[in-house]
Amino acid sequence: MTVSDVIIQDKEKINWQDICLDDTNRNLLNQLIKEYNYVEELRKYNLPVNNKIMLEGSSGCGKTTTAKAIATVLNKPLYVLDLSTVISARIGETSTHLKLVFDKAAKDRAVLFLDEFDHLGKMRGKDDKDVGEMRRLVNTIIQLIDYFPDKALLIAATNHLEVIDIALKRRFQLTLSYQMPGPVELDGYYNKLLQHFPEHLREVPRKYDVSYAEAKDYLFTELKAIIIHELEQKQLAEV
Incomplete structure (x- = not known):
């Protein structure tokens, strides 16, 4: 299996003003965009840009659209990976596939959008062997996230933040919540x-x-x- 077999390059362009955000989320994302615009100046102060974002909340409320808009305004390619399709019973193979995806996104300075991120949590609890294998996969992803360069951007989306490993959640500098619109x-x-x-x-x-x-x-x-x-x-x- 190659990288192109597990990720999709989404080329749809979304205008920044066309995404539906509450004031809190819009302010956080505006700050994020400004950090990338002034990345070199911030590095002079040894300040890294926030490049790991968690989007959580109800389906259909703007998480994927937000990822597309961020990629558009930053003029970066957007790679989409649905974790529910790549996680397999052979955890070793899954780890290899994920490393290939992260490496490509880093090399291309892309926005990597990990959809169904909670699938990691839902794979737990079948038996002791499954728990051990999933823990090793989580450790692999933690390492990939830790070494993901700030010239690229990682966005994870979930409908069930509560099931995600705490150590994984801590890797994300920003968490944005999406609610059903009134x-x-x-x-x-x-x-x-x-x-x-x-x-x-x-x-x-x-x-x-x-x-x-x-x-x-x-x-x-x-x-x-x-x-x-x-x-x-x-x-x-x-x-």
């Missing part, structure tokens, strides 16, 4: 999505108590249904 946040998101559409399409009924991802899927499905209906009516009128 009506005000969703209205702002709907307005942003609808601003590029004609006025008559902006009156779509809105759905609440959903994540940003669910809201986007719902809205686009409704818009497509309206547009297709209008096209069909126009075709019938022309017959």
Whole structure:
């Protein structure tokens, strides 16, 4: 198995202003971006940039989008690794694959996005042998994180921060929490999505108590249904 078999290079560009963040998270990430802009000056004071970030919280609330936006604004390639697909029963092989991925990200000065990071914790508890093997894998990842250079950026995402090994969590300088959006946040998101559409399409009924991802899927499905209906009516009128 090669590196290209386990990671995906995500080339989607996300504008920094298009990500949905609360004030706390936006301030933390703005500081992060500024650190990279002034990295050489900070090194004169022996101050390292924060390059290990944990994103935790509900699915569909912006963790992956945040990673894409960071890669875009820093002009770095984004490599995505889903840990649930790379962790196998053969822990030794998993460690080798992870080392290849970390080495490539470091060499390319990339943003490495580790999705489903909690999968490490969920693999525990079957029997003593499994616990021992998982502990060795955790130790391997700890070493990879410790030696990950600050010219690259590591972002881990999880829906279940509580199951992750404490020693692993301590390696991340920043932890950002993502919550389900309320009506005000969703209205702002709907307005942003609808601003590029004609006025008559902006009156779509809105759905609440959903994540940003669910809201986007719902809205686009409704818009497509309206547009297709209008096209069909126009075709019938022309017959």
